[in-house]
Amino acid sequence: MPQSVDLSVKSSTPPARQNPGAACEECRRRKVRCDRQQPSCGLCLSSGVPCQVTTPRPPRGPKRGYLKALQARIATLEGTLLQQQQQQQQNQNNNTNTITISPEDTTIDGITFTDHPPLTWDFPITTDDDTTLHDLCQGTAPGTASGGSSLDGGSVHASTSPIQGFETPSDGVGFSDVVLGRKMSELSEGLDGINISNLMQADLDQLYFDRVHSFSPVLHQRRYFTWARSMAKTEAQSCLRYAMWTLAASVSAHYQNVGDSLYRYTRRALENLESRCMGIAMTEMEQVQAWLLLAIHEFMCVDFSRGWVSAGRAFRLIQLNWLQYSDGTDVNLTQTDWVDAEQKRRTFWLAYCLDRFVSVRNNSPMTFSEQVMNTIRLPAPEIDFQNEQPTLTGFLSEAIAARDAIVTSTFTENIVVATVIGRALCHRQQSMVDNIYLNESRDFWDRHEWINAILIQRMEVFSLNYPTAVQEADPMVLFISMMWRTTVLYMYQLMKSVIHPTEEKRSILADYTRQSTIAAKEIVNLTNKLSQLNSFKVHPLTPIPLSLCADFFVSYHELGDTYTKQLQEITEAMHGLMSFSNLSNVGPGLGAYSR
Template sequence: MSTPRQQPGLACEECRKKKLRCDRRRPQCNQCEDSGTACYVNEIRSPRGPKKGHLKALRNRIATLESIINCDQLNPKGIPGQGEGCLQIEEITQVLSPPQEYLLTSTMSEVSTISNSFDDSPILPTTPPDQEKEISDMIEADLDQLYFDRVHPIAPMLHQARYFFWSHRCNKADSHICLQLAMWAMAAAASAHLQHMRESLYRRARAKLEALDNDIEAASAASLQAAQAWLLVTHYEFRYMGYRRAWLTAGRAFRIIQLAKLHEIDRLNDVGITIALPEIWAEAEEKRRTYWLAYCLDRFLNITDEWPLSLHEEALCTYLPASEAEFQHGRPAVTTFLYDAIEDSGNKMLPTFAETIVLTTLCWHSVTFHRITPDTETSPNLSSIFWKRHARLYQMVQQRLMLLSLPASSPELHDPMRLFTNMLANSAVLWFHNIIEALHADLDDQMLLVPLYSAYEVVSLAKPLVRSSFFKAHPFSPMLLYLSAKFLKSHPDSASGSEDKQRRLEELKKALRVLQGGNNLAMNYLDLLESEHSDKLCSLSPLGGSVIPDVQQSEPPFFFDMMNLF
């Protein structure tokens, strides 16, 4: 007896999407295992064929049209109320309208299509004109795929299999709906053919989040999904709106994260139990990544004016994130704490997201140390201690840079987070060197070689940034390009000449021009570099004063002046 052609069971969603033959192997089929994607099987499928009431609605419309035609033939002059079988306007409207049970089960796009097919008929609108239209299943699937392809690499906090598990539920919690709308808004913003949907999705996500805040006593108002949704809304506002609004929105996410105590989840949880159960570990890892994404965002947003942080390091008891492969495939792994990773600099390379966290922390510590710099004349001992600590931090940055260094042609740099991490490591060298110059320390030409080389490396790393889609670029990449451009303008290399320097500056401007299509920050940096008085503009505050205007007003340029920050 021949074996059946089709294997028993259901095919996974990834094979169905790619139209591949799934071998039904569990927990992961061969296709998903080879491609490194999550293998998810949807056990609940909607029945095929027309939806309930669809055929009935079409029959009613046909009968109504026949009555209208008969009425026209018997009443050629168009006098109302004459002729047998003629229907009044109210009767026509009632018959042409789809039945109530059909309206409840069909999407708004389908109702609109049926209604518009009879433009000459006096059909009343089935929904208010200001009500948002529902999204088709195909568009939803496209938005989900776009999110994990283009948004997740720069905001790696969601577990893909966990998301698809709850996203297909009929009755989702309000916090889950908020998160899904925020994801779709970011995904639409990262797509050329769905750009028209991003503003509508953003408004819906923010409106539902604000409605969720009105019932702050509800558990969903302070859930993990609510914090994740506010973080994505912050990223959207930072890219496409204004710094003030994004900064205030970030505060909501930070407060929910503090309320949920995500900064100490590894003190409250039993590590042994977490490691033994992959599902529990994946949930805990998603919480860690949510906290660390907010942690980095807090430092990047506040570093311009040295504002106080919302997420501090004193009570921090959360492991650094594991690698992306371990996270998505649910392979439990124990990482290290932040300060242990900093002290171990130069010995072991961390996962990409963890490296970004460490480098961001080192850069912020440089700001903190500069803020408390003692006077060399009144406190010579404290000044000596300060310089030793600064030198130690500078050494850690250089050690991490040696581990991360890759040529610009390396395929590993196709990962947007890895590319940003390498740019951040080189920019951190420039950052620490600027502190030394700002404190009027004695520098020789040899000490300038290391930061000058790092500036050239950022120029080289800008090339793969230009070649790839600007949708995948990290939102803070323009900050690092601007830092390198300012360093090159203020530190010309006498050996390379002015033509070589100008060529490198043009390459940085070219990268900013590519990024400005999806990042307002890149456009502001580009205006600064092309301005004749950019040196004078660098001393201005991005807020332009203490009064925060209405968010609908035009925003002044927002920029990080790294060269004159210290």
């Protein structure tokens, strides 16, 4: 019997979620599901609007490769326009001696300065390279604001770098300048010479604040980056920026190859600026700072004599503009005025310390007299300075006279030790004058005991504020600790040159001998800690206390043969620092130390 088929069983295939076809425009606008009924969907029928369906729809986005092709066309058009502008400008200047430096051939002393639009100067073209560069530094590029610098491309046209601290496009710089500048920068990478790109500039800035600022804390970082990215930089600010890069390159193995070229460029720029600033009533602070930083670089990497001359230029500029650096009677300074005054104050104190430390090593007369120190306050703590927190500090005389004074910063402690050793130098020079006129009197002993009492007191305060562990770990504190003990040796050498063994003062000499031998041993111990520090972070004037200590060991053999090994350790440390500082060669040669 045939089986019957139940026709009531439904298919197991699930129905479609929606009817085939495209949704109407009204449903798309309202973002609801369209039932796709024809000729009108349910929503349009109930709303009384016409039901429109658009088919087919175009694909989303541009075609593949369209944007790249468009960018290439824009770059080509911009290059053509720029060539036309240059040709027009050349035609206008046919009757003038001009030189145009484009981004791809801005090479000075082996350095190619990239990321800058063409710069044009009007000046007679000569065959002497030094004269040409000197004249080039005098020129002013088109578009530079009044007082702006032609030494730094950032002061003429904005850079394309988005990095904080460098120029960004602003008024007067079009999109074509930016794009073409980037393309020229990429082309210059394949040229001969060395490129100072934006990344290198940022790295040199960071190196300066990481390794140099600790012993020359004269710059406010945010203020520096503010004017560094400005197109209206003064020439003094541009010189300061190059001096910072020069010193930063000298404390970096990576930039040793550009250090000499940066130095030559910076020095020529400063000399040119100085020659054109003759007769000006007031000198910009950045010019003084640039000379000080350049002098430190010359002490380290060039020549002691040249560094001393450069430092002297900064000293004289400060003396010529003394009222800028001295503090007035009004202490209610605004925040902006206080930061500016603090930078000038710190600039003076850096010059003051450099004057005394190098003068002691060279036994030369000092430039700044301590008599005027009560017109300038001591620098504020570093954290207050960088955070722009106005702080009223005391004067140097108050810091030295106070028995329980708490030093607010290593910079202040550096000023104090420079003052005390400066007094010892003045004491020595005065005693020489007395000997010439046969006028030796009790004044010598009074001065000597007075300076020695201050020396012992300040060394005790220093030890309380900076324990041994801190002295050995911080390069700045390590240098100050060495200088305190070097002052003890200096006072002993002065005493030894005056007192004769047959005189009744022999007991005093024995006491100073004991103090000096302890100080010399402590300097040797501190010298051994130098090997535990990064060589690039060692204070650049560290060879001064080391060489004075070596002089002490060489001059006084009667102290015993046990100091031969300590002299050898000092000599080895000085040999190690010769690759970082030429101050090791000042005074007696290393050959005398090794004998």
